[in-house]
Amino acid sequence: MKDHFTVESEIMTETKITARNVQVHYGDTHAIKDVSVEIADRTVTAFIGPSGCGKSTFLRCINRMNDTIDICRVEGDILIDGEDIYDRKVDPVQLRAKVGMVFQKPNPFPKSIYDNVAYGPRIHGLARSKAELDEIVEKSLRRAAIWNEVKDRLSAPGTGLSGGQQQRLCIARAVATEPEVLLMDEPCSALDPIATAQVEELIDDLRRQFSVVIVTHSMQQAARVSQRTAFFHLGNLVEFGETSQIFTNPQDSRTESYITGRIG
Amino acid sequence: MSDISAIPAAAPHSSLHRQSARTKKRNAAEKRFQVYGMMAVGFGLLALVVLLASILGNGLSSFRQTHVVLPVELSEARLDKSGERDIEAIKKVSTFGYAPLIKDALARGMEESGIAIEGLDEKDAGEIISKEAPAQIRDFVIANPDLIGTTQEFRLLANGRIDGYFKGRVSMESAALDSNVSPAQLQLAEALKEAGLLTTGFNRDFITAPDASDQRPEAAGLGVAILGSLYMMLVVLVLALPIGVAASIYLEEFAPKNRWTDLIEVNISNLAAVPSIVFGILGLAIFINFAGLPQSAPIVGGLVLTLMTLPTIIIATRASLKSVPPSIRDAALGVGASKMQAVFHHVLPLAAPGILTGTIIGLAQALGETAPLLLIGMVAFVKEFPGAPPEGFFDPASALPVQIYNWTQRADPAFVERASGAIIVLLVFLVVMNTIAVILRRRFERRW
Secondary structure, three states: OHHHHHHHHHOOOEEEEEEEEEEEEOOOEEEEEEEEEEEEEOEEEEEOOOOOOOOOHHHHHOOHHHHHOOOOEEEEEEOOOOOOOOOOOOOHHHHHEEEEEOOOOOOOOOOOOHHHHHHHHHHOOOOOHHOOOOOHHHHHHHHOOOOOOOOOOOOEEEEHHHHHHHHHHHHHHHHOOOOOOEEOOOOOOOHHHHHHHHHHHHHHOOOOOEEEEEEEOOOHHHHHHHOEEEEEEEOOEEEEEEHHHHHHHHOOOHHHHHHHHHOO | OHHHHHHHOOOOOOOOOOOOOOHHHHHHHHHHHHHHHHHHHHHHHHHHHHHHHHHHHHHHHHHHHEEEEEEEEEOOHHHHHOOOOOOHHHHHOOHHHHHHHHHHHHHHHHHHHHOOOOOOHHHHHOOOOOOOOOHHHHHHHHOHHHHHOEEEEEEEEEEEEHHHHHOOOOOOOHHHHHOOOOHHHHHHHHHHHOOOOEEEEOOOHHHHOOOOOOOOHHHHHHHHHHHHHHHHHHHHHHHHHHHHHHHHHHHHOOOOOOOHHHHHHHHHHHHHOOHHHHHHHHHHHHHHHHHOEEEEEEHHHHHHHHHHHHHHHHHHHHHHHHHHHHHHHHHHHHHOOOOOHHHHHHHHHHHHHHHHHOOOOOOOHOOOHHHHHHHOOOOOOOOOOOOOOOHHHHOOOOOHHHHHHHHHHHOOOHHHHHHHHHHHHHHHHHHHHHHHHHHHHHHHOOOO
């Protein structure tokens, strides 16, 4: 695994997302304090840290989901491919097509499996015909490693699937709009160990096409799936580096305390 | 030794087979509470049973009506002297011209059946047939002028007192004290029934006929009131549903949460509690006096009821929008749907059963509302049916609850029966609407 990782790390040089001095306020609460980070393309980057440390908040800044919260204020710059996503010219709707998101709790629409996946391509006009749409749906479901389980019941409701299948359906839905970045907010926290293993395997697969950012509470998971890890604590980005280095040789004492289980 | 003394003394042994005083007290309190609850439910049920029994007991008979079946000769000499069948000339003959026809027909009928009642002259005998009967025949003749000169069989309305006699409301004793009906007339009615000339059957006219004057309760029907209520409900539905839903969606999903929206929210909740008569005054001042809309018209009633129903619909819609889990909105926004797409594609369909239920309950409330309609003149006596929509919305009409109110004001005891019958019709409408609400909710409710 380690050897494999070092080979990979030489390829991943291109920066996809750059955050510079990001501050987030929820009303009077200062949730993110001056975070700067560079996230590489075709890599899995894990955000770890104790509850309430701001890792999910920061994740939601990357596709501007925080815009939907009235009292939330974001300062600083976040750039994707060198473009400031908080620029006035940027439409968050267009941004979110480019930056897909998978949520903590599987949240399929109460519609058929097919419609769940087809919804994104439909509203973005990605398919010109029914056949093309069918193709996108199949491709997305295959990518999310759920095609074989659902191919015979595409018209069944998405909410009728098991938790792990629902989450993979949500991943299929997210990749159907051909995003470039995939944000995952604790995607396995509501899943059992077997479903978690399936999703983790899938994340490793997705890395070939997307820049994946995953928030997780489980340090084992971060170690298993990510190439880079960022440790957040009380709204600060404490340490950011190669996953192997963070877990074996942390530079900051707080990181060490956290990964050894003394805080958090 | 010292170690042992440090251990606290064990609690005194207590048996589980004996309830402690505390437990007994607690159990008694629980039992008392259950008894209170059952008493409250029992009281409510009792009130409902008494109410229904009294309404059904008084009102069910209004769905049956006594008729006198007589062959009436439509004499050409009386109805169309010129013999040209000119419809205008025929229309000139008023109901007074038809009354002798009925008198003759009754006399002939009595003669043929061999009925003779002592002390009953021809005029009194004629009174057992409703004053509405000549109008019945006149309407028929105007519709079929070709039949003048023939003899046709008619089901003529019996007088309200005679009708009441067969429904148990009037007895020989009460008739002796009544200036409107005599025991001899009742005997005649009895004899006609034996001869098969007088029947009591289902009263379709109660549902379809317009209101009638004080002297002829037997002819009064709910037709205009039902049509008026229907028109008003259409107006309310067409206006209140889109306005209410649009306002709720904006307030719930789009509007920023600030002092203004808080103020609006508080005011909407308060509006739902405003007495309905206040809306009536508002309607009178704005729609009739200022906008110049006609009085007694369903359009004005509909507008006033719309104002009254809006808060109910807005509150119900907002509640059902709120109950859609935010994860659905996140999911839609996450794949790049705009806020409007998220609301219309995902949130609104999930909230639809709640919205529909709220709307139907609001409509049911509006259907039973009386006070505001009194102020805008819908309490007037209306005998003409309103025209077909859309012009009909501006014609005078009545409404079900107002018709009930109207009938309870009248002197003739036959109207008590009519009013109770109208209440039954109104209740049936309300029950049907509420049932539809329940069915819709069951059918479209989706789990997530």
